[in-house]
Amino acid sequence: MIQKDEPTVMHRLGLNPRTIIAGQATGAEEILVHGTAAVCDPLGALYLPETQTIIVSDLHLEKGAAFARRGMLLPPYDTLATLNILKTVITRYEPKLVISLGDNFHDRRGSEFLPEDLRKMIADMARGRDWIWINGNHDPDGTTNLPGISTDELAHGGLVFRHEPSLILAHQKSMGEIAGHLHPAATVRRREKSVRRPCFASDGHRLLMPAFGVLTGGLDLRHKAIQGLFRQETLVAHLLGRDRIYSVRYGSLMG
């Protein structure tokens, strides 16, 4: 219940990266974070139209390889699968800036040992736009041989971008915050059926990003690590559905 081991949905993998969907995805949900317009895309990325920025969080690239180094030979396809989805998002929005919000790689050696073809894939995606790698707890040392710059934190367009959310309640601060790290997921229950999905979680001041990597699990919104970060009265979970976002008020999740 309080573990990051829940399944995400299949459709993100079933997606064919060659199918290019122009413009904003249908089924995306537009919200405001500290007064800034933001679009929650059902693939798990956030788009800021004013600054033409795409934010993705917790890619955990090379997670399979990180496990293999410790004797668990997980399929070596997770990086490719995650990058394919990222490519679709980038093709969809053609952003000027991409921010990857930390835990970009699953461990410190991930970007160093990244196979060449995958390295090239990232380079191709980054061509013609800016790219910022925020450092996460899994990869605090930045990236090796990849385009873009690494930093611990970024302030941009009235918002602060960091991997781990600050512990101060966001509505008491002067800037909005976009953070990752916690892999939020929400459970909706109706008539004895419950469905659990990764989600964007926001109370209008702070927004927690869903984990983007295909081998990443989720942490339930009810967990105390997430609870303390939001005002419950205004907290809304924007769940990733098959082809659209479903927005459900926190208090209504359990029916």
Place this chain on the structure above:
Amino acid sequence: MDLVETKPHGNQAATLPTPFLKWFGEKGWQPRAHQLELLARAQAGENMLLIAPTGAGKTLAGFLPSLTDLVARGKIPPGSAFTGIHTLYISPLKALTVDIERNLMKPVTEMGLSVTVENRTGDTPQSKRQRQKLKPPDILLTTPEQVALLLANKEAGRFFKDLKYVVLDELHSLVTSKRGHLLSLGLARLRKHAPKMQTIGLSATVADPMDLQRWLVPQGEAPAPPAGLVHVTGGAAPDITILGTDTRIPWSGHVSTYAIPEVYEEIKRHKTTLIFVNTRFQAELLFQSLWTINEDNLPIALHHGSLDAGQRRKVEAAMADNKLRAVVATSTLDMGIDWGDIDLVVHVGAPKGASRLAQRIGRANHRMDEPSKAILVPANRFEVMECQAALDANYLGAQDTPPVGEGALDVLAQHVLGMACAEPFDPLELYDEITSASPYAGLSWEMFERIVDFVATGGYALRSYERYAKIRRQEDGRWRVSNPQIAQQYRMNLGTIVEAAELNVRLVKRNAKGTLGRGGMSLGKVEEYFLEQLVQGDTFLFAGKVLRFEGIRENECLVSNAFSLDPKIPAYAGGKFPLTTYLADQVRAMLAEPERRANLPDQVRDWLNIQLERSMLPKQDELLIETFPRGKRFFLIAYCFEGRLAHQTLGMLLTRRLERLGARPLGFVATDYSLAIWGLNDIGAMIADGALNLSDLFDEDMLGDDLEAWLDESYMLKRTFRNCAVISGLIERRHPGKEKTGRQVTVSTDLVYDVLRSHEPDHILLEATRRDAATGLLDIGRLGDMLKRIRGHITHRPLDRVSPLAVPIMLEIGKEPVPGEAQDAVLQEAADELIAEAGL
């Protein structure tokens, strides 16, 4: 009365050594004929299989060859060279090894034999295990997992070099599981260490003894002659009845609450009653219902697999001391152990299999010459027929144990790594050894190579893990483990039983301030997915109590006592057996032949007679399809009688086809007996005007593309994949230095499954998963057999309203959620509420 079935060959006149004869004499006993026959034939060098009912002195029979041999050998003088173990006894239950040690030590001590007997299980302290390796006992009592551990050790050759006998208890239950597969591979390795070793299998009655006789000996290119068979039948015929009741027998459901007062009366009338149910859910409910009417405060206890081990031990001890009047139990009490003087077995719900019923009834009166007494309590009208069929079967001695299946690939992968841990292996030699185990006799060389590749680097087409290989090929062609950590990892993750993620349930008290106290009694374990559905304040039934869910703290689920009358009930995953093929046949025969219905209660006969008037009863090989409208829906009912699992798979596949044909199906529900599908279009009319052809609809080709397409989307395979991933060693349960709890799998197997499926759909682990699902969760084999059987025998009855036979399944509609379906619909509903709330 004993009846020895097979003719022994060679010298039958085995004589017991003097201490044994003296001991039998003192007890006033006679060695039984089958004990002597087994001894004589084992002494002549045969591998043996003993099939006998409980109470026939099976255990002693199994150990006689070994004990007499040890007496002849005499005590090993101090200072002699290292002697390995002489006899290995393997049972599926830890508790059984302890029980056997006690039962075996008694004659050994009384006869004054200088034979050492010890057990070794997961509970044995490290120091004792270490000592056992240095100074092995003569007889070691253990479990299949411990055998695998011992074999993966570098010292295995030395430890097993003197092995003479392997005694395998409860063999019928072992061989059909993955544990049995692992054990068969272990036996193959034991034979390499001790080529002259002999096997002695002990089993309850099975459908096909030859399966086990082959299992006990090496197969392969030049298979050994099958093990000799000693088959003891007889004992007094059990006295079994179906509970007579004046109350109306329910149409559907599984809980038999209607019969509680009658069951209670039977408990009062007997000394100790053992009440068997099929699921933990039934156990909980029945236990609670009995206590609500337990005016005499009879000591009635509960025993099932989710309860805390300490609590279960207490119940077992109380039973052994005859302090209880009744115990409500699931299959946890099916096997071997002697639990005191039970004079009545009540079976609530249909037994689902004739052999299972015989086993359970055998728990009463552990003396073979007295009849056991049993009462069957069917939960609904179809179960009345099923109980009658099982009852006929028990009198006829029919058996429906499943056949020994093909060996699982995930188990093989685990074994291959274990063998590399023991010593570097030559692939050709290991292949020959593995195919000498009967479940793996058909393993192809190509498949073996793929397994070795999987163990080494994950077996992926994308070969990026060479540098992380777990086993590597040396220059001499042998494979060795890459480093000692791999061997340590193997030892920590060995075994084939994968538990669902579970949390410990702890009963706490609320203090005056309303905060939760610490400590409190541990009640047992409950599956995590069930708890995920609960919010604080929800109530549920567990360990015989109504509990209030308070929350999760660390790895525990905290609950307090609740006084709610309408608890939510644990929806446990385990324990639902599907109807066996044999019983299904019998129920179909009962519908087809009027004379076979003679013994059924009036209520049930009347019901079937009305069905005959309104519709029809199908012949034994016929598939009856009824269609009728009800409400705004159109229903199709198929009376297949192939068990819930096969029906569920059929339901999934048929709804896909009906969707394509424009019948607009909305849902389906499956029971052990029939399948109901409903939709918006008039299916009956479509059949009548030829828009829908039933033989096309039920054509076997649905097991081709439709099955593949469904599996693509199905969530059902993920559970099977999790087991395969853990058993094969892809995913660890425990990692050195991080052994917190068994449930902390460090990565979601569902996610791994999705990635693998979309990038390497032919991967060997997905193949292993499909194979498992075909026999297990999806029962595809059985569905295929049925589709063959009914070809050209489908009869359609269009009706204008629901038929009597359809009533039971119609009542199930709405009770069971359809898994994996309509997920986005639930989200939609929740999101719509938000929109409505916003006034949009």
